[in-house]
Amino acid sequence: MRLTWVQPEDLLPHELVASADEGREVSAIARRWAAAGGSTVPPVSGASPVPAGPELRALAAELLDECDALPAAGSATEPQALTEIRATWPASSGLPGGPPDPDRLHGGWLGRAVGCLLGKPVEKIPRPGIREILESTGRWPLGGYFTAAGLPADVAARWPWNRRSAVNSLAENIDGMPEDDDLNFALLALWVLETHGRNFTGYDVAQAWLDWLPGGRVFTAERVAYRNLLLGLVPPATALRHNPFREWIGAQIRTDVYGWVSPGRPDLAAELAYRDATVSHVRGGVHGALWVAAMTSAAVVASDVDAVLDAGESVLPPQSRFAATVREARALGAAAAGGDWEPVLDALYARHGQLHWVHVRNNAALVAAALAYGRGDLVRSICAVVSGGWDTDSTGATVGSITGALTGAGALPTEWTAPLRGRLRSSVAGFDGVEFAELADRTRKLAVAGEAS
Structure with a gap:
């Protein structure tokens, strides 16, 4: 073994x-x-x-x-301390505030699950393989959940599904939202906020991992940080020892809830995300977490995707590699909106194709481009991002979360939401079988409590 x-x-x-x-x-x-x-x-x-x-x-x-x-590089353009990062933020977001619409919170939870579920079977399959699977079954361009129906044996052998996922995430097998770390971490963030309030610390997050997450359900930087916790290190040192994954995507997939409970306040959402992210990540890995939290904060109150993307960029160190990456990708996606998506992917791969498929920058570029390209439409956006390859379930989840919240649960297409049966599976104790409507209600209570504090 x-x-x-x-x-x-x-x-x-x-x-x-x-x-x-x-x-x-x-x-x-x-x-x-x-x-x-x-x-x-x-x-x-x-x-x-x-x-x-x-x-x-x-x-x-x-x-x-x-x-x-070795000495850290890029400290001038990529500050580590929250005080230095926060010094670059605008005084106001210009977004509406107040308690979020329950339907939009419900849409965020559902959208996150839908996008994640779409990407699960093809996680680890590269972009050319995803296209060959779809073309060989007459389903290109992507427009629905993946299926094994009609898939030629040679194509299936060349591009095998993610074995852990295909059994319950192909269209013919879906019966509720199956377990996934992209949802487990959202549930855990909800639990941390309900248990410790908005003043939770990185120590609280770390202890929650040890208490509620099986070690086999964490990967890359999270698994290294988990090991470091067991060795006796505490955050933020847990992110630093023998951790080559410190700028990968893990922290970016953990922070949606921090935005949803901070409606219209990307600054507050980013502060919560920072405490969580620094348990396992540094620099770009942390920036991805801030970026997503700020965008989900905007997504539950904004009227268009540009306001969401603006909010995300507002909390990034402006001269950082991560900020440059998402600005460039956003421009590419916006320029192609209503047109051909494939040239956008070609440009992103030319720019970031050398990075590991779980790195944060290439995946963030794909998310930014897909959001700008999809103009807030959930189906157009999640199909674009998943067809791009790389970390398909994670990018699908983030794009689905944002566009789902912009749309609201009531307006999401039932052919995408009905297979979820309104519930999800999880190995996080107390959450297995929980309903999305309940999660939305609990999230709103936290948002209202935050307004009152």
Whole structure:
């Protein structure tokens, strides 16, 4: 058995890539690793096929320590402290405030589930594979949940479904929203807010993970942070030790609820998201969390997607790589609205195709472009983002959350929402089988309590 996302020999190649992306000099470390027989090519799915021997594993751990000790790059343009990030925020968002419409909160929860469910079967399948699956069954361009009906055997063998997901996320199998980490983390954020209030800390988030999330239900940066917690580290140190996934997508998928309980206040939503994100992420990984929380804050009160995207950009360090990424992608999507989506994807892949499929920047670029392209329409937006590949269930969930809240549950297409049966599965204790309507009601109570405090 190979444990994923934690073995030193698997982490080091990812670390070399992450450090180089951040502008840190690691070429000498890479040469030492290669000379000892280590691979500098990161494993795609979290573990190398063959475990390293004890000497090579010990060297990997030593070199990870050396990477951790390297000076951080880009501190001037990518501040770490919340006080420095907050100093760039506008005095007012210009968005309407007040308690959010319950139907729009319900739409946010449903939209998040719909988008996630659409992307689940093709998670890890690259863009060309997604297109071949759809074309071979006469379903291109994407316009509904994936199905195995009519799929030729050779195409199925070439592009196998995500095995954990296909059993309950293909159209012919859907019976309620199946479990997914993109929903588990939203439930956990709700629990943290209900239990600790808006003044919760990173320690509260970390303890909630240990108490309520099985270790096998967390991945990449979250699994590393989970391991670091068990080693006795506390946030934010949990995000720093041997964590090459610190700028991947994990924190970005955890923060929708912080926006929904802060309607029209992207600044407050981003502050809540920051405390959660820094348990496992830094820099771009944190920026993604702030960005999504700010957008979901706007989505429950705004009238159009541009106001949502503006709110998201307002909380980002303006000179950061992440801010530049989403601004550029938004412009690409807006320019193509009403036209062909494929050239947008070609441009995004040319710009970000070197990044791992779970990295935050390429996926955020895809989200920004799809939102701008879809102009607030849930189906157009989630089909665009999922057809783009990369982390399909996570990007589908985020885009669905935002467009679902803009639309409201009552106006969402029933062919997309009816298969959910109004409920979802979860391994988070107390939430298995919970109804989306109940989640919306509990979220609104938190939003109202926040207005009163």
